[in-house]
Amino acid sequence: MQTILGIDIGTTAIKFTLFSSEDYVILDAIKYPVPMNESDTIQSTQVPQVVLQLVLKGIKALSERYGIDSLVLSSAMHSLIPVVNGQAEQMYLWSDKRASSIIAQFKENQPELAKRFYRHTGTPIHAMSPFAKLLYFKEEQPAFFASVDQWLDIKAYVMQGLTGQTVVDYSVASATGLFNTLLFEWDHEILTYVSVNQSQLPQVVDTNQAFFITPTMIERLGLPFGTQVYIGASDGTLASYASLIGTGRKISLTVGTSGAVRYLSSERKISDRQITFCYYLAKNQWVIGGATNNGGRTLEWVNELFYDQPFKIFTEIPKALLSSPIGANGLVFLPYINGERAPLWQEDVQGVFAGMTLAHQRHDFIRAICEGILFNLKVIHSDLRLHEKEGIALSGGFFAIPSLAQETAAIFGTECLQSDYTEPAFGAVALVGPSVVAVKQSELTVIAPEPIKADAYQTSFERFKEVLAKERNEFKKAK
Numbered sequence: 001m002q003t004i005l006g007i008d009i010g011t012t013a014i015k016f017t018l019f020s021s022e023d024y025v026i027l028d029a030i031k032y033p034v035p036m037n038e039s040d041t042i043q044s045t046q047v048p049q050v051v052l053q054l055v056l057k058g059i060k061a062l063s064e065r066y067g068i069d070s071l072v073l074s075s076a077m078h079s080l081i082p083v084v085n086g087q088a089e090q091m092y093l094w095s096d097k098r099a100s101s102i103i104a105q106f107k108e109n110q111p112e113l114a115k116r117f118y119r120h121t122g123t124p125i126h127a128m129s130p131f132a133k134l135l136y137f138k139e140e141q142p143a144f145f146a147s148v149d150q151w152l153d154i155k156a157y158v159m160q161g162l163t164g165q166t167v168v169d170y171s172v173a174s175a176t177g178l179f180n181t182l183l184f185e186w187d188h189e190i191l192t193y194v195s196v197n198q199s200q201l202p203q204v205v206d207t208n209q210a211f212f213i214t215p216t217m218i219e220r221l222g223l224p225f226g227t228q229v230y231i232g233a234s235d236g237t238l239a240s241y242a243s244l245i246g247t248g249r250k251i252s253l254t255v256g257t258s259g260a261v262r263y264l265s266s267e268r269k270i271s272d273r274q275i276t277f278c279y280y281l282a283k284n285q286w287v288i289g290g291a292t293n294n295g296g297r298t299l300e301w302v303n304e305l306f307y308d309q310p311f312k313i314f315t316e317i318p319k320a321l322l323s324s325p326i327g328a329n330g331l332v333f334l335p336y337i338n339g340e341r342a343p344l345w346q347e348d349v350q351g352v353f354a355g356m357t358l359a360h361q362r363h364d365f366i367r368a369i370c371e372g373i374l375f376n377l378k379v380i381h382s383d384l385r386l387h388e389k390e391g392i393a394l395s396g397g398f399f400a401i402p403s404l405a406q407e408t409a410a411i412f413g414t415e416c417l418q419s420d421y422t423e424p425a426f427g428a429v430a431l432v433g434p435s436v437v438a439v440k441q442s443e444l445t446v447i448a449p450e451p452i453k454a455d456a457y458q459t460s461f462e463r464f465k466e467v468l469a470k471e472r473n474e475f476k477k478a479k
Contacts, residue, residue: 002069003027004433005062006425007055008235009075009154011093012036012257014051016058017425018066021433026420027066030058037090041338044095048081048088051154052161056221063222070210072230072432074238074424075155077175077279080130082137083150091154094128095258095293097339099136100347103127106135113193119270120187122278123177127339127347131177134194149200155231156202162229163211168202171233174280179204181268181280207233207282208432230432237279237287238427240264243393245430246421247444251386253377253408253416255295255398260342261380262289275342275383282431290342290380294335294351295373296398301337302369306362313366318402320366326453327460328364330355332467333372342380344472354467370404371457374411375464381412391415395422405445410453411461418445 002021008014013034018027032054037045062068078094107114107125114125123129130153137145152160153176156168173179173186178194178201180187186198210228218225232238236254240262243252250264265286269278278288303313336344337351353368392408394416399405409416420443 003066004429005059005068005071006428007058007071007073008238008424008428009051009055009073009158010034010235010256010424011076011095014054014058015423015425016062017423017429018062018068019426019429021069021429024421024426024429024433028062030061032058042097044093044097046091046093048091048154048157051091052158055158056161056217059221059223068223068227070228070230071213072428073155073158073232074235074428075153075158075172075232077172077234077236078128078130079154080133081152081154081157082144082148083152084147085149088152088157091157092133095338096133097127097347098140099127099132100339102136102139103132104347106132115274117177117187117190117193118274120180120182120190121174121177122181122268122270122280123175124274124277124341124345125177126341126345128341129175129177131190131194134178134196138195145195151196151200152202159211159229159231162213162217164214165211166202167205167209167211167231169207169209169231169233170204170280171207171237173202173204175234175236175277181278205231207231207280210432230428232428233281233431234279235424236260236262236289236291237281238424238431239395239422240287240289240427241281241285241431242424242427243395243422246419246426247391247393247417249391249393249417251390252393252395252422253381253412254394254396255373255377256396257295257297258291258293259295259373259377259396259398260289260291261377261384261386262287263384263386264288275345288384290383292335292342292373292376292380293338293340294376295396298335298337298369298373299398302366306366314401317366317370317404320363321370321403321407323363324361324367326371326456327463328368328371329360330357331360331364331368332464333365333368334464334468334471335369335372335376343376343383352467352471370407371411371460372464373398374408375461378411378461379465379468391417393422394418405447406450407453407457409447409449411457413449413454413458415449416447418447419443
């Protein structure tokens with residue numbers, strides 16, 4: 001039996017899923033958490049060598065149980081790894097905010113240039129991107145900036161470790177803010193602006209490109225001689241592709257640590273308002289959408305506030321949804337406790353509870369927070385001007401919480417679908433596999449919206465939008 005191992009290198013965890021190559025049956029899966037360095041609410045880094053060692057650990061663990069014929073990688077977007085004298089000590093994640101003020105000044109002082117850079121790359125101008133981080137290091141840490149030999153991302157770093165080749169795929173590159181997806185090359189104007197040479201960046205290849213793993217790594221990992229690793233794509237684009245194959249739906253909603261609404265398109269599409277991303281997946285396949293900072297990490301924050309036991313919130317949410325009515329007795333939560341990407345694209349916004357009184361109980365706060373996360377995603381969905389009746393594929397740990405998928409169907413007023421085949425690892429193997437097979441309908445969970453709930457949520461959603469509009473105006477006045 002031929003097998004293919006999908007490796008999804010996420011921000012908080014690395015997931016390994018081994019599939020049969022013929023019919024994509026899941027043979028085994030393991031998951032390792034990735035340590036995070038968060039000394040404050042601004043800095044967010046990891047040690048790239050730790051990530052690489054966890055990748056190698058997972059491959060070896062599965063190779064000892066099964067024969068692995070090939071591998072394919074999925075990785076998180078927007079990471080930046082400076083390499084100095086051959087050493088890579090820190091990886092700056094999408095959630096690192098130290099570039100916030102620099103990028104805000106850039107957008108305010110050079111709006112036409114910002115618009116042009118966005119149109120070239122499809123990446124919104126925001127502190128998440130490597131473009132913003134490079135600008136920060138250039139202006140705020142010039143001595144360090146000048147000492148850097150290479151600027152990598154986690155995909156290029158892992159590929160370097162496995163194959164000896166410093167390469168990154170078009171998909172991950174398209175989310176850097178440095179890669180021209182009209183020309184499929186590093187953008188000369190942008191590189192000049194941030195004072196980076198193309199020689200400091202990885203070689204860029206298509207998402208179906210395969211490379212031989214080095215003999216040293218073959219021996220270390222217990223793999224057959226000649227084993228290849230496909231470079232794959234970014235986790236967000238692969239989650240979208242997996243959702244299409246797994247559920248038949250082009251629109252997907254993912255909520256893990258963060259969240260996103262995405263859809264697949266055969267055309268590259270750029271927003272006139274610069275509020276959506278457009279990332280490459282494969283030839284004539286693009287993923288368009290908006291990402292939020294505030295998904296499952298918001299629930300972790302709630303757990304820290306209300307409970308002493310880790311993960312207690314995940315068992316308490318279903319109880320809270322039963323105890324508090326839709327609308328949380330008038331309590332509205334704007335979930336911007338970690339700054340925000342879509343729909344605001346501002347790092348200095350803050351979370352808000354509106355309508356709070358002495359009458360509100362813990363279960364009202366929990367419901368308001370869950371509603372706020374989903375209402376914010378509904379705003380992003382509205383900005384994408386999608387047809388709600390097409391249905392939405394759900395993925396991510398958020399929807400493993402009982403009842404949240406049902407509430408999501410009611411909030412969005414459309415059918416939602418869940419499957420074991422909506423994760424990036426499946427998208428990766430389907431992207432490069434010999435054939436794409438449809439997942440059996442019996443393996444899908446289909447959640448239809450309840451009409452009475454949907455009407456009640458629409459009323460509550462209108463209240464959310466009113467509070468959001470008011471807070472946006474207050475923020476503009478403050479600036």
